[in-house]
Each structure stands twice: as structure tokens, then as C-alpha cells.
Amino acid sequence: MRAIIIDDERLARTELRKLLQEFPEVEIVDEASNAEEGVQKIETHNPDLVFLDIQMPGKTGFEMLQELDHAPTVVFTTAYDDYALKAFEVNALDYLLKPIEPKRLADAIEKIRKVSNGQSIQRNSVSFSPTSMLGEHDQVFVKDGERCWFVRLSEVRLFESVGNYAKVFFGPNKPLILKSLNALEERLDPKVFFRANRKHIVNLQMIEKVESYFNGGLLLELKGGEKIEVSRRQTVKFKEMMSL
């Protein structure tokens, strides 16, 4: 596993490096001392794992993740932070409290190893560079107020345009992300995500029902119950794709 450590305190990075010596399978490829540097280094190294501090000068760890199109596997490290811990408890993200307990670190690494083994087959089939298409097994980091999630794209059923933002529908949640629908469309795998109209991108695997609509359009009913109209122009494209 190739890992990057992002923390603004040099001593904290040194300490984590030292703890990670016990785990030969984790190779630390680089370090960063702030979010800006962090984004750069994640994009150049494309690591399997990122140890990320939350409180950093400039941008917080959360804000940094929101900037990334494709979120890597992250283990958060924090000393004590009411606000952040609340977000973790809600969503069971993995986090380590500094000073890090070696046992907890071992558990976290074990957990990641298990998950990544399960995915390695799917991941290998896609050429993996940060500018490539986002596949359904990629995850994005979404934050909405106090809550935050790592969402697998396969779990997202719908993107809805709201001004400069996009509303992401998954499970019972629909938080906003600061990305335009057009930018999303360019990055999403067209085999899975379909631009139904000006305002919506739907996940084709999440369609429950297709009905014909007036004007020769279509009405898609998604698994969450949302009804999305397919514009006339896109209906032709939709039918083509589906008949294949």
C-alpha cells in the first residue's frame, strides 16, 4: 500500500512514520504539511491510502477532500475535535486519535487491507490516473453541514443541478457538492451515468421503471422514487443505449 501523510506538524508526521515502521506493507511515498500541498501530492502519487489531519492552516482536511474529484481511501488523524468527531460517529469513517494507539493503527490498516483486496480486481481493470473517467467503484467525499460521507458512485442514483452546485442523491441523503452538472458529466462513466435532461444525470443501474411521456419523451422512475423526465433529444440516445 502506498501512503501519504498530511499533517501540518512535523513532529506529528515523524511520529506517524515511526509507528508505521511496524507495517512493512505500508510504504510512505510522500508527506504534505497543508491542504494545498496535499492535493498536489495526491494527484502526482495517486496513493492507496492517505493519513489526513483535520485541523490545518488554510484549509481543513475535509475541505481538501471536497476539492478532489476522486477521493482516496482516507484515515483521519486528529487530536481532539468535538465537531469533527461528531461527523465520524454519524458515518463511521475511520479515524485515529493522536497520540495514536498502535493497536488502533493496526486495526485500521487491517480493515483497509480487507476492503482493498475485495476491490483490487475491479480496480486493476481500469487504468488508474486522476484524470481518467470516474468508474462506479470510485468514491467521492461529500460534506453537508456536520455530516460527511465517502460515497461510492455505484450508490448514487441521481445528480441534480442546483445553480453552481449539484445535489447528490444516495440512500436517504441528498447533500450538495460544489460541482456543476456539466463538469460532472465530463468525468462520469457514460456507460453508467446518463444525462437525462438539462438538470439531471441518472445512474442507469438505479432505474426502476421506464414510462413513455408526452411529446415522445420518457419518464424514468428511480429506486428512490424520484421521477425524472428524459428530454426528447436524449430519449433517442437513451433508446439507442438500451437496445444495445
Next chain:
Amino acid sequence: MINLFFTWLFNKLDASSLQRMFFFIEIGIIFSHFMREVIHRSAILLKDLRQQILTFILLTIAFSFFITCIVSPFEQLYQLRTNAEGQPVSYISLFITNLISFIPLLLIWNAIYFMYHFIIKTRKQEMDTIKLEALVRQLELNTIKAHVNPHFIFNSLNGIRALIDEDPERARRAITELSNILRSSLSAEKAETVSLQQELRIVKDYLALESMRFEDRLKVEFDIDEKTVNNPVPPMMLQTLVENAIKHGISKQMKGGVVKIISDIKENQHELLVQNTGRLNGFSKHTGFGIASTKDRLSLLYGEKASFEIKQLNEDLVEAKVLMPVVSTITRISAVSDVA
């Protein structure tokens, strides 16, 4: 409603006609409201329990008489009540029967009314007590939290753990510094004031630890007038201000910055300044407690004679300013003469 129910019950027991029932309901509604108004006006519910019971009994009897006086002539007039032989009853016996039947009815109505209010009041008092207790506990907790930020404690411990290999001597010193801070924060509640000198010792330990964490990102400057070192200050107040300067100033700056502590005497007042690199925007939301508690402590100790403000000094420098009275023998004498 209660009255309606009782009137109904009363009537049923008496096996009376519909007409009489309506009559009673009307009378009941009018009088119970009238009685309620009397209770409200005289504020009986605010008096003590024994007085309440006494007024309650007197009120019941008085009202029973009152109602009977009004109702009886009506009944007499419309011949509503007849005796066993179907003959109209005499006015006296009608009056007495009415009185006897009204007393228990009003007694029950009043008992329910008073009981209801009594329970509501007791429950409200209980709730208030619980709320107050919670508030006190919260305040105590907040004071302790405001003094030493747990984020700082754990980050320091993490730094110290790294230093144990890298620089054992520095690690040893860091543990001493951290102990001093924790100890003084625990005893801060006990002393009303400490000398500036004592407070500065803690602040220096604190800044030494923060320098260990931030390394070259933190620069510290002191400018302390010798005349002020023995002046009393509220314990952990300067510490809280310096902590805020680091938390909201330095730690937000990518390249770090300066924390400068100035103490001098200006216009016969002790002026304490904490300047730090940073900007004030969105400040009040996060340091609400720090600012509020500093203001509270100052006004508790010195009243109008002390002040606190925080402002943007220039482009990237924030200044927190505390003005306190200079407590020396001279001012003490003048304070006494003021009183005289």
C-alpha cells in the same frame, strides 16, 4: 368543561328534565368563570398553601350562597322543582336543598381547579431547578475547558512522544511545561488573582510547547514593563487570550506568524496586550466563550474599572486589549478616600 361534566353528573343523579339540565349548565358555566375571575384577581394561587386552603373553603361557601340566592327565585318562579306530591315546594326548603347541593359541587370544582394549578406549579419549579443545576454544571465545565484546550493537550502529548527519540532533553522539558500548565489550570478556580509574574510563567511554558509543535511557524515576543510584574491579574486570563491568539491566528496561517505580549502602564491603568498575526473575520462565533468569560471575569473583579476589547490592528495583526486598575498601596488609599 369540568363544570359541564359535573352538572351533567349532578343532573343525572337527580334524574331531572332536559330543561333543568340546560339551566344548570348555563348557571355552571357562568359561575365557574366568575369564580375563576375572582381567584385570578385576588391572586390566591400566589399565596402560601395554608392561606390557599382557607380562601378556597371560604370561597366555596360564599359562592354557594351567592348562586343559591340567584338560582332559587328563578326555580320558584318557573316552578322547576316539585315535591313528591307534585306540589311546588316552599321557598325556604328550596333554598336549603339548593344550598346543600351547591356546596359539594363547588367544593369539587374548586378542589380540582386548585389541585391542577398546584401540580403545574410544582412541576414547573422542579423543571426550573433541574435546568438551573444543568446550567451551573455547564458553566463550570466551560470554564475549565476554556482554560486548557484539549486539542492542545493531546497535540502536545503527540509532539512529546515524537521528541522522546529525536530530542530526549527537549521532551523532558516539555513534560515539565505541560505539567505546570495543567496544574495551574486546576488551581485557577481557587485564587481570585495572581501576580502578572506568575501568570507569565505559565504563558511562557505554554508558548514553549506551542513552539515545539509549530516550530519555525511561531515567533514569540515579550515586552513587559517591570513596574507591572507584581500587579494582580485574574488567573489564566492572559493564558486564555494567548491560546486564542494561537488557535485562531497562528494555526490558521500557512506560514505562521508572531504572538506579541505587551504589559505596561498607561494613564494610570495596567494595559495588557496580546497581538497576533491573523484576521478577525468569523472570530466572534468561535471565541464567543473566551471573549465573554474574559469580560465577565474582569467585571466581576473590577466592575467598571476594567475593560476588554479585541480588534483588527492592521492588515494582518489582531490585538486583544485588557485595561485593569493598577492595584498598589497608593490606589488602595485613594479607593478608601473615595468611599469616605
